[in-house]
Amino acid sequence: MPYVVAATWSFGLKAVSRAAEILTLNGNALDAVEEGIKVVELDPEVLTVGLGGIPNLKGVCELDASIMDGYSLKAGAVGGVRNVLHPISVARKVLELTPHILLVGDEAIDFASKLGLTVSEFTWKKGALEKWRELLSSINLGVGLQPYMDKIKAYIEHYRLHETISVVALDRYGNIASGSSTTGLPLKIPGRVGDSAIIGAGVYADNDVGAACTTGVGEIAQITLLSKNVCDLIRTGLDPQDACEKAIENTFRYKYYHGGIAVLAIDREGRIGAASSRKDFVYAYIAEGMDKPKVEAGVYVDSSEY
Ligand code: GLY
Numbered sequence: 001m002p003y004v005v006a007a008t009w010s011f012g013l014k015a016v017s018r019a020a021e022i023l024t025l026n027g028n029a030l031d032a033v034e035e036g037i038k039v040v041e042l043d044p045e046v047l048t049v050g051l052g053g054i055p056n057l058k059g060v061c062e063l064d065a066s067i068m069d070g071y072s073l074k075a076g077a078v079g080g081v082r083n084v085l086h087p088i089s090v091a092r093k094v095l096e097l098t099p100h101i102l103l104v105g106d107e108a109i110d111f112a113s114k115l116g117l118t119v120s121e122f123t124w125k126k127g128a129l130e131k132w133r134e135l136l137s138s139i140n141l142g143v144g145l146q147p148y149m150d151k152i153k154a155y156i157e158h159y160r161l162h163e164t165i166s167v168v169a170l171d172r173y174g175n176i177a178s179g180s181s182t183t184g185l186p187l188k189i190p191g192r193v194g195d196s197a198i199i200g201a202g203v204y205a206d207n208d209v210g211a212a213c214t215t216g217v218g219e220i221a222q223i224t225l226l227s228k229n230v231c232d233l234i235r236t237g238l239d240p241q242d243a244c245e246k247a248i249e250n251t252f253r254y255k256y257y258h259g260g261i262a263v264l265a266i267d268r269e270g271r272i273g274a275a276s277s278r279k280d281f282v283y284a285y286i287a288e289g290m291d292k293p294k295v296e297a298g299v300y301v302d303s304s305e306y
Pocket of ligand 1: 164193194196215217219
């Protein structure tokens with residue numbers, strides 16, 4: 001079976017290139033997804049993924065990641081981990097070594113530490129702290145709990161820096177995987193865990209159907225279980241493109257946030273779909289036989305029509 005791998009945003013080019021190196025050598029989809037994401041976690045130019053990216057409201061870098069294997073339906077995820085260079089690898093260890101799916105906070109960090117996956121020090125990515133300070137001063141939090149919450153919500157609605165790395169892959173043996181990793185929403189409330197740590201929301205994979213992954217305001221993907229919704233729609237017979245567009249339409253029922261959300265999917269035949277409520281959503285992909293990866297725009301679904 002010809003392989004295919006796709007990743008969110010143009011920085012996904014680096015992820016799909018690394019993933020393709022693995023798939024070309026008959027590697028498996030799960031390894032391709034993990035290794036592809038690791039490249040972006042370390043990318044100094046991507047301030048919304050990895051340790052040292054734009055931190056939460058208190059200036060702390062809390063990371064979310066998850067990975068799912070479409071063969072076994074096993075999954076692993078971590079939420080709110082600090083001092084971890086590769087949260088996607090900790091998620092993979094949750095999948096492989098534990099009977100659970102999601103570990104969060106200090107205990108997840110302890111789990112990572114026992115595996116040698118934590119670091120005692122890190123450097124901020126260039127520009128991350130400056131961006132954090134700029135955002136903080138732009139929302140002018142003031143005093144009082146409710147004004148604070150309202151300002152955070154308004155900021156999330158209008159601010160567009162929500163770029164998560166999410167990757168879906170199909171290997172030569174027909175195995176499918178999906179993974180995601182993020183610093184989460186810049187200025188998120190400490191302790192907030194987003195879609196990238198939630199199976200069904202930020203990622204889903206099933207060899208019988210395909211896989212999906214998301215980027216954007218995580219709460220929208222969480223409330224609609226967006227990745228699972230896309231896979232369910234593919235299962236009913238829709239091709240991945242129609243399934244992605246229909247699933248984005250379904251998010252418009254959610255009346256709290258109207259911020260941007262995007263979903264990227266493949267089916268078990270290797271067809272790709274991508275759709276978003278943002279006009280600027282792009283994804284990178286490479287399929288067996290292509291000499292280099294390409295970047296394409298996802299289909300824009302206009303929420304004002306619903
Ligand atoms: N999609 C990333 C987040 O909301 O945390």
